[in-house]
Amino acid sequence: MRLTRSFLPTLKETPAxxxxxxxxxxxxxxxxxxxxxxxxxxxxxxxxxxxxxEQIVREEQDAAGAQEMLMPTLQSAELWEKSGxxxxxxxxxLRIVDRHDRRMLYGxxxxxxxxxxxxxxxxxxxxLPQILYHIQWKFRDEVRPRFGVMRxxxxxxxxxxxxxxxxxxxxVSYRKMMLAYxxxxxxxxxxxxxxxxxxxxxxGDLSHEFIVLASTGESQVFYDxxxxxxxxxxxxxxxxxxxxxxxxxxxMTSMYAATEExxxxxxxxxxxxxxxxxGRGIEVGHIFYFxxxxxxxxxxxVAGPDGAQIIPEMGSYGIGVSRLxxxxxEAKHDxxxxxxxxxxxxxxxxxxxxxxxxxxxxxxxxxLYAKLGGNAIYDDRxxxxxxxxxxxxxxxxxxxxxxxxxxxxxxxxxLKRRATGERAEVSLDSVLAKIN
RNA sequence: CGGAGCGUAGCGCAGUCUGGUAGCGCAUCAGUCUGGGGGACUGAGGGUCGUGGGUUCGAAUCCCGCCGCUCCGACCA
Numbered sequence: 001m002r003l004t005r006s007f008l009p010t011l012k013e014t015p016a017x018x019x020x021x022x023x024x025x026x027x028x029x030x031x032x033x034x035x036x037x038x039x040x041x042x043x044x045x046x047x048x049x050x051x052x053x054e055q056i057v058r059e060e061q062d063a064a065g066a067q068e069m070l071m072p073t074l075q076s077a078e079l080w081e082k083s084g085x086x087x088x089x090x091x092x093x094l095r096i097v098d099r100h101d102r103r104m105l106y107g108x109x110x111x112x113x114x115x116x117x118x119x120x121x122x123x124x125x126x127x128l129p130q131i132l133y134h135i136q137w138k139f140r141d142e143v144r145p146r147f148g149v150m151r152x153x154x155x156x157x158x159x160x161x162x163x164x165x166x167x168x169x170x171x172v173s174y175r176k177m178m179l180a181y182x183x184x185x186x187x188x189x190x191x192x193x194x195x196x197x198x199x200x201x202x203x204g205d206l207s208h209e210f211i212v213l214a215s216t217g218e219s220q221v222f223y224d225x226x227x228x229x230x231x232x233x234x235x236x237x238x239x240x241x242x243x244x245x246x247x248x249x250x251x252m253t254s255m256y257a258a259t260e261e262x263x264x265x266x267x268x269x270x271x272x273x274x275x276x277x278x279g280r281g282i283e284v285g286h287i288f289y290f291x292x293x294x295x296x297x298x299x300x301x302v303a304g305p306d307g308a309q310i311i312p313e314m315g316s317y318g319i320g321v322s323r324l325x326x327x328x329x330e331a332k333h334d335x336x337x338x339x340x341x342x343x344x345x346x347x348x349x350x351x352x353x354x355x356x357x358x359x360x361x362x363x364x365x366x367x368l369y370a371k372l373g374g375n376a377i378y379d380d381r382x383x384x385x386x387x388x389x390x391x392x393x394x395x396x397x398x399x400x401x402x403x404x405x406x407x408x409x410x411x412x413x414x415l416k417r418r419a420t421g422e423r424a425e426v427s428l429d430s431v432l433a434k435i436n
Numbered sequence: 437c438g439g440a441g442c443g444u445a446g447c448g449c450a451g452u453c454u455g456g457u458a459g460c461g462c463a464u465c466a467g468u469c470u471g472g473g474g475g476a477c478u479g480a481g482g483g484u485c486g487u488g489g490g491u492u493c494g495a496a497u498c499c500c501g502c503c504g505c506u507c508c509g510a511c512c513a
Contacts, residue, residue, distance in 0.1 A: 012462065012474065013448050017506055037505065091437090092512080109513085142512065143437065157513065209513090218512075286513060320513045354472055386473040393473090404472055414472090 001044075001347065002369075003379045008045055010391050020216045022329035023148030025338050029395050031325070038145025038153030045395070046325070048346035050156065053324050054135055056187045056343065057158045064180035064239055066131040066160050071110050071117075073137055077103035079112045083297040092140045106139040111294045111316055114161045119300035125165055125310060128302060131173055133160030135321060147216060150282065150326035160317040163295070165304075170313035174206060174289050175245040177317040178252065181210055181285050182232040188324065189341035190331060192284055193223045195257045206315075210285035211259070214330040217280030222268055223257035225275035282327050289315040338396030339419050348375040349399035349435050350392040354385045360408040364428065368401060368413075371432055376401075393418065399435050 001008075011028040018024040026032050031046030042050055058068060074096070080086035086093075086105075094106040107113070114132060122128065135158045145153050162173035178194060185192035190212050197209040211221050230251070237244045256271050258264060259281070268276075292311045295301070301309040320327075332339045340346070349372065353365040369378040377397065379388045385404070392400050402414040407425060415431055416423045426434075 009446090011447065015447070016442090016449095019507080034505090138513080140513075144507095144509095144511080146506085151512075155513070159513090283513060318513055323513065352472095356471095358471095384471060384473085384475065386475080389473045391474085402472080406472075 001374070001377050003377060003381050006377075007043060008377075008395075009043070010394060018148065020147050020150075020330070021333055022150060022216075022326040025329050025333055025394070026148055026326065029338055032149060034148075038142060038151070040149055040152060040154070040322075045346050049325050049340070049344055050322060052344040052346070053188060053328075054156070054158075054321050057184055057319055057321060058135065060180045060184040060187070061133050061158065061160060063183075064131070064176045066133045066177075066180075068134065069132055070134045071107075071113050071136060073107055073139070074104050075107045075110075075113055077105055079116055079298075080105065082116075082299075083112050083294055085112070092142065094139050094141045107136075108138055108140045109316070109318075110134070110136075110159055111161065111314075112298060115294045115298040115300050115314070118163060119295075119298055122163070122300075123302055125302050125304045128312060129162065129164040129169055129173055131160055131162045131176070133158055133317070148326055149322045150216070150330075152322070155320060156322040158319040158321055162315040162317070163312040164314075165302075165310055165312065167291075167313055170289055170291075170315055171206075172242060172245060174287060174315050175249045176239050177287050177315070178208065179232070179237055179239065179245065179248050181287065181317075181319070182230075182252075184319065185210065185212075185284070186232050187343055188328060189343060190284070190324075190328060191228050193221070193227050193257050193281075194252060194287075195221060195223070195259050195281075196262050197259065197286065198261060206289035208287050209259070209283045210287075210319075211281035212284050212327050212331060213277065213279045214282045214327065215280050216330060217282045219281055220260040220263075220278070221258070221281035222263055222276070222278050224255040224271050225277050226255050227257065228277075282323070282330065283320070284324055284327050285317075285319040287315065287317045289313075333396070336390070337394035340396045340398060342398050345396075345398050347377050347397050348372070349377070349401055350395065350397045351376050351378045351401045352385075352388045352392055352403060353378070353380055354388065354402065354404035356380060356382045358405050358408070361403050361405055364408055364411075364413065365403050368403070368428065368431065372435065375436070401431055401435075 009030045014024050015027050018027055030043055032040040032042055035041050077086055093108055096104040096106060098104055135156065137154055138157050139154050142151065142153050145151055160177060162170065164170040164173055192210040192212050194208040194210050197207045237248045256267055291313055295312045295314055301311050304310045329338050332341060351365050351368050353361050355361045365378060369376060396418055398418055400416040400418060402416060407413055412425050412427060413431060414423050415426050
């Protein structure tokens with residue numbers, strides 16, 4: 001992407017409404033613009049990050065055996081009346097009336113819909129278990145939206161739903177999702193810790209929320225630092241081996257982790273001092289087992305081997321995809337701007353032409369840009385070097401290739417790593433080798 | 437939902453108390469000089485002062501209604 005032809009509106013000054021780092025930086029780096037309270041337009045650069053995160057979530061869901069589908073944003077009120085939540089959900093639910101006076105709503109979640117869908121098509125115990133998910137926009141009419149995309153009203157969420165024949169099988173699905181979550185967050189370079197949670201308006205009795213430490217978090221959290229040292233992505237756990245899932249789950253639950261409400265001082269005191277982690281936490285994911293609550297309400301049952309009807313045991317599993325963009329920035333930024341993890345960065349590198357119009361600099365930059373394919377932002381503006389350095393730091397791509405007349409004369413450029421600030425004079429070939 | 441505040445150029449703000457027909461910085465456009473961490477100079481463009489009504493010779497300014505946005509608290513993926 002050439003900056004002179006791109007819509008990447010960076011801001012030197014911070015808009016007055018942005019209170020926290022991630023919100024401030026998302027506006028300044030041209031990732032999003034607010035269009036109404038708690039509702040954001042994703043600009044080209046922000047969308048690329050959102051898509052990258054979405055893709056990691058998708059790959060890990062698929063790896064765990066979940067199947068992707070896509071349900072609508074608009075739902076019929078009737079569906080929710082069956083479960084009783086049409087009344088219970090209250091003002092958080094955005095209710096809409098269509099031209100025929102039919103009561104609709106903009107979905108805040110999809111338990112009713114998915115259950116109703118499967119109810120019509122799954123009739124035998126042989127067709128279970130199933131785990132289905134979709135990545136779709138949701139709307140919750142928060143009384144007080146704030147913190148940019150971290151607590152917007154409209155948000156992109158991955159929600160998965162499991163259907164099993166019995167409790168033991170439902171627990172297996174639950175553990176698969178938990179493992180998928182640990183892998184997902186690690187790939188996004190976040191330390192998200194599962195904590196036993198209250199089940200909230202969805203109901204149920206087995207529930208964990210995944211929390212990332214950040215000063216703007218909504219609640220105080222406590223956990224064992226050992227969580228941070230486990231490599232889930234390269235671990236040996238196999239989703240299809242129940243022994244592996246048991247071992248995984250035992251490992252998870254053997255380490256201390258709790259939100260304020262569930263904090264147990266006695267158990268906390270057994271954690272060695274150097275491993276204690278404490279601070280505010282942002283919830284980035286939540287998993288629930290809630291038994292037959294929705295299957296029963298929506299009239300879903302399957303024939304068992306003996307002909308008797310079985311009401312499936314369900315669970316649901318959410319990840320706040322758009323919220324993660326904010327959460328990552330909260331965790332990865334400095335005074336100058338964002339520091340994107342490699343896995344979700346919108347591009348790999350910025351190419352800074354420090355002297356646009358200088359034949360050597362231009363040639364080198366064009367050459368690098370062509371060879372990096374669609375993986376770089378080329379700052380081909382005629383602005384001064386300082387402007388380019390500041391914008392590059394703000395946007396926060398992992399690498400900066402600095403092309404100035406000094407080095408260019410010798411065929412050398414400077415390569416800077418955004419995260420560490422390290423710079424080195426290198427040849428063109430080695431730049432490409434390093435970045436591609 | 438309780439409490440508070442703000443709406444003036446793309447962004448950040450002054451002007452409102454004490455009414456006289458809109459200003460500053462940054463950004464934008466043209467040009468010149470510059471050229472390794474938001475450069476300098478010259479010139480230019482851009483505003484129904486959120487909106488509707490009222491008071492007044494005259495309203496960004498005073499009064500009333502409405503809308504939008506934000507902050508604190510309760511709530512919350």
